[in-house]
Amino acid sequence: MSLRSQLGHVRRGILSACHQRVVPLGDRGPIVTFTFDDFPQTALTAGAPILERYGARATYYVAMSLMNKTNELGEQFRYEDLISAQSSGHEIANHTFSHLSARRAAYDEFIRDLAWGETALLETLGIHASRNFAYPYGEATLEAKKRIGPRVLSSRGTCRGLNGPEVDLNLLRANRLYGDASRGQEARQLILENEAEKRWLIFYTHDVAANPSPFGCTPELLDAVCSFAAARGARFMTVAEAVQQIAPQVSANQHPPASNHRPLERVPFAPAPTNQESERVVRQ
Ligand SMILES: [Zn+2]
Numbered sequence: 001m002s003l004r005s006q007l008g009h010v011r012r013g014i015l016s017a018c019h020q021r022v023v024p025l026g027d028r029g030p031i032v033t034f035t036f037d038d039f040p041q042t043a044l045t046a047g048a049p050i051l052e053r054y055g056a057r058a059t060y061y062v063a064m065s066l067m068n069k070t071n072e073l074g075e076q077f078r079y080e081d082l083i084s085a086q087s088s089g090h091e092i093a094n095h096t097f098s099h100l101s102a103r104r105a106a107y108d109e110f111i112r113d114l115a116w117g118e119t120a121l122l123e124t125l126g127i128h129a130s131r132n133f134a135y136p137y138g139e140a141t142l143e144a145k146k147r148i149g150p151r152v153l154s155s156r157g158t159c160r161g162l163n164g165p166e167v168d169l170n171l172l173r174a175n176r177l178y179g180d181a182s183r184g185q186e187a188r189q190l191i192l193e194n195e196a197e198k199r200w201l202i203f204y205t206h207d208v209a210a211n212p213s214p215f216g217c218t219p220e221l222l223d224a225v226c227s228f229a230a231a232r233g234a235r236f237m238t239v240a241e242a243v244q245q246i247a248p249q250v251s252a253n254q255h256p257p258a259s260n261h262r263p264l265e266r267v268p269f270a271p272a273p274t275n276q277e278s279e280r281v282v283r284q
Helices: 003-017 041-053 079-087 107-125 142-151 181-197 219-231 239-246 248-252
Strands: 022-024 031-038 059-062 091-094 132-134 154-156 166-168 200-205
Touching (some): 003 142, 031 041, 059 132, 107 142, 181 200
Parallel strands (some): 031 059, 059 091, 132 154
């Protein structure tokens, strides 16, 4: 293991262990959740029909500054896609406005961007979007985990593993679903472990295409994983549905954005602050 990956391992361990907000999963597992980040249009046009065929709905973590854009993951979502996804029962959740890394921005800048994301979703969809959140690039910090945690229903990172028996709402574990059908065995193994231990397994990916980006998957892989989970009797839930089940008191007590982080300080959809990191190719 290289020094860099060792440091990453230590960092993830510390992040996972500190500032937890734990709720018991109880007997609700095995749960399987599919999430799409950013999100590329194919996550909806190609991804959603596959999930829906098996009765599953996804959580789409949306960075609103990407609407109508094209980047290395292909064409990004459009307004109509948000409406379509929501009307089909998928969850629309927050991924910051500018796809900003918590590790590359000062905390105040990061929390403002998170609030702008909430506001943009609210003004676009006309209702409060889900209060579930995912860290862009999976890059959480100890300070962000501590301070953002109680502000949202849940925060998802990219630390691998299963959630439970104690679920940390401040940093949900998630597992990448990248590549083609040759990666299916890895995912099937996770589904079997999740079933045996009755936990909550979250997958994340980006585009869904025959020739996906390095951060996406093929329709064949998504179909194989989803059909296997369905055949094994997993319960498909969005993040919102799972949080509602395991922490109804948290969902009931969800509060509006903190007044000291007024999201209306700027107009949604105005160009985001220049941030080199939001253009980085490395993406999670
Ligand atoms: Zn992302």
